[in-house]
Amino acid sequence: MLLQAPAEPLATREVPFTAATTPRRWTLRVMGAAPRYTIPAAALSITHQLGEALVPIVMGLAIERAVTTGDPVQLLLWLGVLAADFLVLSFSWRFGSRLAELGMLTVQHRLRTTVAAHLLQRPPRPGRPSEQPGVALSIATSDANRLSEAVEIGVYPVGQLAAVLFGGAVLVTISWPLGVAVLVGAPVLLWLTERAGRPLRDRSGQEQEAAAVAAGRAADLLSGYRVVRGIGAEAEATRRYGRASRAALADTVRARRTEGVFGGAMSIVTGLFLTAVAVVAAVLTLSGVLGLGEFIAVVGLAQFLLEPLQVLALYTGAWWASATASAARVLDVLRDGEPLADVVDQPPRPVNLPDVHAGELVVIACDGSRADDVVAALRARHPDALHAPHAAHLFAGSVSENVAGSETDAAARDAALHAAACDELAELLPEGLDSRVGENGTALSGGQRQRVALARAIARDAELLVLHDPTTAVDAVTEARIAERVRTVRRGRRTVIVTRTPAFAAVADRVVRITDGDPA
Structure with a gap:
């Protein structure tokens, strides 16, 4: 049976979940929750990345066919091709990024309203963590926002992956060993991203949990300020909030440290990989296997591919880790499956209600x-x-x-x-x-x-x-x-x-x- 939070039908219908839905699977559904925006945005992202990949290729052809031969007609021709390429990639980036942002904001709004409506309409149950206003606010805003960022995983990484495959295919036509190295090396780096992103996903969940606890303590402190002040417990309340805040800070620092180590390692790996490609191309050029224009195209492609490979390895893994961690927290609230503190959830017992007559x-x-x-x-x-x-x-x-x-x-x-x-x-x-x-x-x-x-x-x-x-x-x-x-x-x-x-x-x-x- 489909479980749905009592919110606007559009939100729950487009991001459905059941009792068996995992955070990973729900994140995938969130990625496809705004296809009217993300599909054209992904197409424009692919166009933009392919246009970026064509820049070093067109420059290499211009040098090979115009500069080295001294042909002014060829030079004007390839300069025109280069200008047209820049026009297309600029247009694609401008409108593709706008559509991607609009899709993310649309899903973000739906998630926020879904969570907020569920929190407001469900019956109160003491001991439930999200009964604290601060925790509920953190889930309805921060977690919903992080989860909605999964929409962009279906846009920008798609274009970057297309650029890697296109660049590898071009390299295969120039030098098949270099092309095979890129086409094989890129999937290996993506696999390493998934493996390395697991600790980051755990850290992200701990960071969100600690931040929600600190926000809940702060909200409870403010809502009960009169009582706290009346019994003279300001110092004790301040100490308790201080402990929660320090715990949130420690988890945040650990999460950022893990993310920094992860990003640095991926940058080094991708940098070394593409540097090796450029070095091999230089050796082939010196040995006469590659021409000057081909060498420039290979070096330019290697330099260009560094960015999409790094984004695929770093940001995609970080986005995915953060989104799945937040998806777990949001799903717990929407399914009312939150852990309770010394409370056992019992089904309501049947009640035979009396009839109420007019005016009674x-x-x-x-x-x-x-x-x-x-x-x-x-x-x-x-x-x-x-x-x-x-x-x-x-x-x-x-x-x-x-x-x-x-x-x-x-x-x-x-x-x-x-x-x-x-x-x-x-x-x-x-x-x-x-x-x-x-x-x-x-x-x-x-x-x-x-x-x-x-x-x-x-x-x-x-x-x-x-x-x-x-x-x-x-x-x-x-x-x-x-x-x-x-x-x-x-x-x-x-x-x-x-x-x-x-x-x-x-x-x-x-x-x-x-x-x-x-x-x-």
């Missing part, structure tokens, strides 16, 4: 271990209802902007603010309801964040509203006041509240207690 406020009381099952069952049974999760997220705007939507009038907003006891915040916050809440409400206390999130849900005036523990961070007096006001503002609408709070039970039309799956 029903409280479903259940233990914490059953609350997630009840919420999941409510989502499945009432997909069109407005579901307000326990851990709601706020946007980096004002209190009013978080509560009022594009279709919310002032009266509905004020009623919702009053029902959630947010109107009291106007007296506490420096700019009243126009005060900025910070990213995810970091400028507010836990109780204030809950009240703003509750007001936002009420302001939508949904026909069926499902709330999950909306007042756990609120004091008992305020909680009782909120319960009464929610009862009033929701009159005539259906409301389901999953909570064991006595305040809501006191105002409910019915209280349904669920223990082992059946309502009591």
